[in-house]
Amino acid sequence: MKQPKYLFNAGRMSRKDNTLKFTPVDEAGVEEQPRYLPIEQVGDLYVFGSLDANSALYNFLGQEGIAVHFFNYYEHYTGSFMPREYLLAGKMQVDQTKHYMTAKKRIEIARRFVEGAANNILRVLKYYNNRDKVKDLTEAIVSIERLLVSVPTTTDVPMLMGIEGNIRQTYYGCFDAIVGQTFCMDGRSKRPPQNELNALISFGNMLCYTACLSTIYHTQLNPTISFLHEPGARRYSLALDLSEVFKPILVDRLIFRMINKRQLQPSDFRSEVGGCVLKDAARKRFVQGFDEQLKETIKHRALGRSVSYRHLMKLECYKLQKHLLGVEEYRPFKAWW
Amino acid sequence: MYVILVYDMGQKRVGKMLKLCRRYMNWIQNSVFEGELTEVQLRELLHEAKRIMNEEEDSLILFKNRDLKWLDKQIVGVERQSTDNFL
Numbered sequence: 001m002k003q004p005k006y007l008f009n010a011g012r013m014s015r016k017d018n019t020l021k022f023t024p025v026d027e028a029g030v031e032e033q034p035r036y037l038p039i040e041q042v043g044d045l046y047v048f049g050s051l052d053a054n055s056a057l058y059n060f061l062g063q064e065g066i067a068v069h070f071f072n073y074y075e076h077y078t079g080s081f082m083p084r085e086y087l088l089a090g091k092m093q094v095d096q097t098k099h100y101m102t103a104k105k106r107i108e109i110a111r112r113f114v115e116g117a118a119n120n121i122l123r124v125l126k127y128y129n130n131r132d133k134v135k136d137l138t139e140a141i142v143s144i145e146r147l148l149v150s151v152p153t154t155t156d157v158p159m160l161m162g163i164e165g166n167i168r169q170t171y172y173g174c175f176d177a178i179v180g181q182t183f184c185m186d187g188r189s190k191r192p193p194q195n196e197l198n199a200l201i202s203f204g205n206m207l208c209y210t211a212c213l214s215t216i217y218h219t220q221l222n223p224t225i226s227f228l229h230e231p232g233a234r235r236y237s238l239a240l241d242l243s244e245v246f247k248p249i250l251v252d253r254l255i256f257r258m259i260n261k262r263q264l265q266p267s268d269f270r271s272e273v274g275g276c277v278l279k280d281a282a283r284k285r286f287v288q289g290f291d292e293q294l295k296e297t298i299k300h301r302a303l304g305r306s307v308s309y310r311h312l313m314k315l316e317c318y319k320l321q322k323h324l325l326g327v328e329e330y331r332p333f334k335a336w337w
Numbered sequence: 338m339y340v341i342l343v344y345d346m347g348q349k350r351v352g353k354m355l356k357l358c359r360r361y362m363n364w365i366q367n368s369v370f371e372g373e374l375t376e377v378q379l380r381e382l383l384h385e386a387k388r389i390m391n392e393e394e395d396s397l398i399l400f401k402n403r404d405l406k407w408l409d410k411q412i413v414g415v416e417r418q419s420t421d422n423f424l
Contacts (some may be wrong), residue, residue: 001375002375003373003422004422005422005424006422006423006424007424008423008424009424011424017356017359017360018356018360019356019359022424024424033418034361035418035424036359036364037362038359038360038361038362038363038372040360040361040374040378041361041362041363041372103424130347133386284423287423288423291422
């Protein structure tokens with residue numbers, strides 16, 4: 001099983017004996033004991049610390065099909081090193097583009113993404129609504145359900161995005177009720193996030209986005225042609241579409257769980273100029289939690305076997321492919337537990 | 338499948354074996370590796386290992402386990418190297 005590797009320590013990554021050698025460097029610049037990463041087991045590299053590497057390494061990673069995701073000091077996603085596409089499929093590409101070009105076909109897929117996202121949001125809210133400690137969320141649930149009903153009647157993407165925005169706003173309004181004692185939401189703020197909870201959401205969403213991006217890379221889909229989000233220049237917008245569906249289940253639930261179990265405290269954050277970011281140890285804990293979440297398995301109803309959340313992402317890509325090729329209609333993943 | 342691999346090689350071949358194993362599994366101690374492998378990966382590894390080994394003299398032992406969760410790992414003394422995904 002290929003597993004992602006998360007690099008928090010500064011150090012040097014190099015190619016050695018056809019595998020990866022990571023030499024951590026401490027603050028004084030002294031090299032520590034190197035560690036070899038078995039190349040056959042490495043899924044992706046997530047680089048949070050500073051990494052020394054040369055082109056020989058990137059050639060090797062490219063050859064092995066391993067992507068490297070970079071994050072800057074402020075925990076923003078800065079970009080990815082994506083190896084050459086290896087699953088090329090002209091027909092898939094043509095069909096994907098066709099579905100984007102035809103307004104009717106595009107909105108149909110876009111609606112499904114919103115539906116999937118909203119359903120998973122409702123699942124999260126309903127779970128917390130049953131908790132004694134949490135204030136009553138029924139009002140929010142009802143209003144999201146009402147918004148969800150209007151999704152099938154939308155005729156263009158901006159209108160759909162509007163509804164999606166309203167759903168999210170209502171949803172974020174509930175965060176205070178769920179984790180209110182220790183943290184305060186105070187509205188969603190981005191670029192940069194203004195408080196602790198917003199920093200967590202941004203950071204988590206970014207992890208989810210990169211996980212989706214890697215998954216898409218291992219399918220025939222083109223990551224730049226999207227349906228709900230507008231395909232822009234210099235970004236992988238299909239990963240944005242896909243992550244919408246998984247964010248509530250993967251990221252938000254993790255945030256609630258970690259806060260409610262006091263695994264994250266206000267002291268785990270530091271204020272930067274005009275924003276708020278996670279401290280190193282807490283960031284590591286959060287990424288660890290996210291990694292465990294992805295490895296978590298559920299019994300898949302249709303397949304009749306256990307699949308991990310990471311694999312669910314892949315299944316989602318396959319379903320989308322089938323839709324684009326006209327084999328089977330795409331039905332978004334909806335959590336049922 | 339979760340595998341623990343131990344080997345004992347003649348001095349000339351031990352370095353080659355080390356390098357081969359590093360590509361597939363996590364090093365935990367001298368001549369000891371562990372890691373999650375697929376059937377195919379294990380076969381690849383053994384195929385290459387046999388080419389390095391002198392089967393008259395050297396030995397390679399595998400402990401195989403269906404899943405890591407059935408394995409209880411206890412470390413006494415120093416952990417020479419951890420095997421997690423966070424470094």
